[in-house]
Amino acid sequence: MAVNPAGLLDLSLADGVELTQLxxxxxxxxxxxxxxxxxxxxxxxxRIFRRAWNFLGHVSELPNPGDYVTRDLAGEPVVLIRGDxxxxxxxxxxxxxxxMRVCRADRDNVSYMRCVYHGWSYSRxxxxxxxxxxxxxxxxxxxxxxxxLIPVTQVAIYRGVIFGTWDAEAPPLEEYLxxxxxxxxxxxxxxxxxxxxxxxxxVWDVSTDWKFCADNFTGDNFHxxxxxxxxxxxxxxxPDPMSLSYGYLVRAQGGHVLHLVPGxxxxxxxxxxxPRDLVPQFERNLDSVQLGLLKDHAWSVGTVFPNLSFMxxxxxxxxxxPNVTFLSLRAWMPTSATTTRVFSYLxxxxxxxxxxxxxxxxAYVRTFGPSGIFEQDDMENWEDCTRVNKGKxxxxxxxxxxxxxxxxxxxxxxxxxxxxxxxxxxxxxxxxYGEWLKWMTHERPWAS
Amino acid sequence: MSETTTAAELxxxxxDDYSRAALFLYREAQLLDDARFEDWLETLHDELVYEMPVxxxxxxxxxxxxxxxxxxxxxTRNSLLTRVRRLQTEQAWAEQPGxxxxxxxxxVLVERGxxxxxxxxxxxxxxxxxxxxxxxxxxxxxxxxxxARDGERLLLKRRQILFDQTVMKSYNLSIFL
Ligand code: FES
Ligand SMILES: [Fe+2]
Numbered sequence: 001m002a003v004n005p006a007g008l009l010d011l012s013l014a015d016g017v018e019l020t021q022l023x024x025x026x027x028x029x030x031x032x033x034x035x036x037x038x039x040x041x042x043x044x045x046x047r048i049f050r051r052a053w054n055f056l057g058h059v060s061e062l063p064n065p066g067d068y069v070t071r072d073l074a075g076e077p078v079v080l081i082r083g084d085x086x087x088x089x090x091x092x093x094x095x096x097x098x099x100m101r102v103c104r105a106d107r108d109n110v111s112y113m114r115c116v117y118h119g120w121s122y123s124r125x126x127x128x129x130x131x132x133x134x135x136x137x138x139x140x141x142x143x144x145x146x147x148x149l150i151p152v153t154q155v156a157i158y159r160g161v162i163f164g165t166w167d168a169e170a171p172p173l174e175e176y177l178x179x180x181x182x183x184x185x186x187x188x189x190x191x192x193x194x195x196x197x198x199x200x201x202x203v204w205d206v207s208t209d210w211k212f213c214a215d216n217f218t219g220d221n222f223h224x225x226x227x228x229x230x231x232x233x234x235x236x237x238x239p240d241p242m243s244l245s246y247g248y249l250v251r252a253q254g255g256h257v258l259h260l261v262p263g264x265x266x267x268x269x270x271x272x273x274x275p276r277d278l279v280p281q282f283e284r285n286l287d288s289v290q291l292g293l294l295k296d297h298a299w300s301v302g303t304v305f306p307n308l309s310f311m312x313x314x315x316x317x318x319x320x321x322p323n324v325t326f327l328s329l330r331a332w333m334p335t336s337a338t339t340t341r342v343f344s345y346l347x348x349x350x351x352x353x354x355x356x357x358x359x360x361x362x363a364y365v366r367t368f369g370p371s372g373i374f375e376q377d378d379m380e381n382w383e384d385c386t387r388v389n390k391g392k393x394x395x396x397x398x399x400x401x402x403x404x405x406x407x408x409x410x411x412x413x414x415x416x417x418x419x420x421x422x423x424x425x426x427x428x429x430x431x432x433y434g435e436w437l438k439w440m441t442h443e444r445p446w447a448s
Numbered sequence: 449m450s451e452t453t454t455a456a457e458l459x460x461x462x463x464d465d466y467s468r469a470a471l472f473l474y475r476e477a478q479l480l481d482d483a484r485f486e487d488w489l490e491t492l493h494d495e496l497v498y499e500m501p502v503x504x505x506x507x508x509x510x511x512x513x514x515x516x517x518x519x520x521x522x523x524t525r526n527s528l529l530t531r532v533r534r535l536q537t538e539q540a541w542a543e544q545p546g547x548x549x550x551x552x553x554x555x556v557l558v559e560r561g562x563x564x565x566x567x568x569x570x571x572x573x574x575x576x577x578x579x580x581x582x583x584x585x586x587x588x589x590x591x592x593x594x595x596a597r598d599g600e601r602l603l604l605k606r607r608q609i610l611f612d613q614t615v616m617k618s619y620n621l622s623i624f625l
Contacts, residue, residue, distance in 0.1 A: 105504075105505055105506045105507050105510075106504040106505045106506060106513070106614065107504060107506065108506065108507055108510065198517055198518055199502060199515040199516060199517035199518025200502055200504055200515040200518050201502075201518075202502055202518065202520060202616075203502075203614070203615045203616070204615060204616035204617075204618065204619070204620075205615060205616070205617050205618075205619070206619045207619060208619075226539075227541070228539075229537070229539030229541075230534045230537040230539040230540040230541070231534070232539075233534075233537035233538070233539055234530065234533055234534055234537065317527060317530075318524070318526050318527040318529075318530040319526065319529065319530045319533060320526065321526070321527075341615065346518065361517070361518075361522070362522055362527075365518075365519055365520070365521065365522045366522070366523070366527055366530075369520060370520060370616055370618065370619070370620045370621040371500075371520050371521050371620070371621035371622070373530065373531060373534050375620075376542035376543075376620040376621070376622040377540070377541045377542045379542070379619045379620045380541045380542045380620070381541075383619055
């Protein structure tokens with residue numbers, strides 16, 4: 001990466017436009033050129049995804065030594081494997097001999113990671129144990145101790161969620177998450193046993209720029225009454241379009257954002273509608289400010305920069321059915337400038353009661369994921385936005401992100417970060433794009 | 449139908465129950481392709497269990513890769529009714545404009561079910577979907593159905609959709625399989 005003296009990276013795109021012209025956070029204008037553009041995609045891979053802490057998985061996906069799952073990290077295949085020592089490690093999933101993918105299933109349990117091309121075998125901790133016909137090498141030529149699988153540069157776990165980065169200079173994960181940890185704990189750290197993945201993720205491919213997914217999950221609460229108008233018509237959301245406009249838009253450190261939305265004044269909406277049996281655990285695991293926020297809200301959606309989103313929302317899975325909450329994690333993995341592979345997980349508190357597990361699962365599958373009665377309409381928007389914004393005429397005109405910008409952060413909000421009153425607004429989206437620009441232009445984005 | 453079903457237990461093609469089951473599937477395909485969803489709902493049993501498990505790419509020793517406990521669809525008659533009612537609103541954007549589907553059903557095998565009057569029916573399906581000017585989407589797999597007799601008609605009481613894809617190569621699943 002070319003670096004200029006001010007700690008800025010090379011700002012010019014091929015046609016001479018500067019990256020800084022694309023995002024005007026104070027003016028609330030975003031250039032359409034950032035979407036669906038191959039040059040931007042390559043720069044994002046270089047400057048964001050190969051440097052940031054990316055979501056890799058959840059510890060419950062690898063319960064036993066030898067368990068592996070295969071994933072992508074910044075567009076390259078990686079394998080997460082639990083070693084005999086219980087540690088979860090992550091490696092570039094590529095043999096040191098000819099580069100073959102070593103672990104080829106989505107998941108497996110193996111004694112060794114054995115390459116199917118010429119048989120080089122790696123231990124569960126990634127060391128090269130045997131090569132083929134070792135006696136045919138000059139003594140000293142095959143230095144096995146130097147030919148282990150290439151480790152993901154840094155791997156760390158926060159509340160059961162596994163992250164990795166290719167950047168040796170990235171700050172520790174806890175620092176990267178900063179005070180977003182306070183909010184993540186409402187969802188991932190509220191019970192004694194933490195959360196676990198239910199089954200496996202739903203995975204599907206969407207023809208969208210990944211940023212539309214992240215943008216939507218920064219806490220776009222005001223798309224509900226149009227994008228999800230069908231669900232309003234079904235009587236599954238209150239008819240008044242302003243009824244979900246309360247709460248806060250929150251910007252934590254590092255451009256991580258979320259919204260917090262209160263339910264109607266009905267005790268069943270307290271604690272996000274989570275099972276009451278768990279409240280004593282919430283009291284044990286959360287501080288009083290966190291506990292208050294958990295009690296007073298029913299819906300939250302947010303995004304850990306760049307592309308890990310989460311949602312804890314109460315929904316009705318079918319007409320006449322109960323309102324049930326679920327917790328989902330989303331990784332929006334860019335596969336090209338115009339395509340994204342979506343990984344959608346359902347998480348449950350390990351200590352959640354049986355009936356709730358069933359209800360939460362049904363509510364999640366029926367409303368979100370590719371078949372969800374909410375989410376099917378989201379993809380409609382993201383795909384069309386991606387296609388249309390590629391137009392050269394369209395690109396002469398910016399996109400408007402100005403809702404709620406006159407509001408000042410509420411100083412009485414008890415949590416960390418900045419919190420703007422009301423959950424309809426574009427502060428969190430602008431924060432996301434501001435952070436995006438910082439990563440696209442700064443040599444040390446986490447420090448500036 | 450299970451892996452242990454023998455050829456002798458399969459009802460002959462053209463036998464009465466075989467024909468009824470095949471006719472059920474063909475008519476269902478037509479109802480879905482013609483977007484006659486109200487009529488389709490009439491073919492669903494009140495106790496319908498309708499599931500489409502998520503699948504992973506696994507080594508043969510680990511079986512077919514269908515995931516225990518996670519699905520792309522986990523439906524009842526009421527949740528399918530909800531989906532149909534959704535399509536009848538004027539804001540179901542994923543299907544407005546609508547998908548054009550073609551449900552192709554083949555390899556129909558029928559055996560007697562566990563309960564009186566029930567038939568276990570497996571079939572292969574290929575569903576094509578095209579929408580606006582977008583390229584074709586293909587959904588293929590196996591259906592494992594239980595059809596229950598209700599007077600003169602058959603009703604769909606159980607459907608397991610064994611999908612062929614692990615990563616769904618379609619931006620949504622806004623149609624019925
Ligand atoms: S590529 Fe792996 S052993 Fe040759
Ligand atoms: Fe949405």
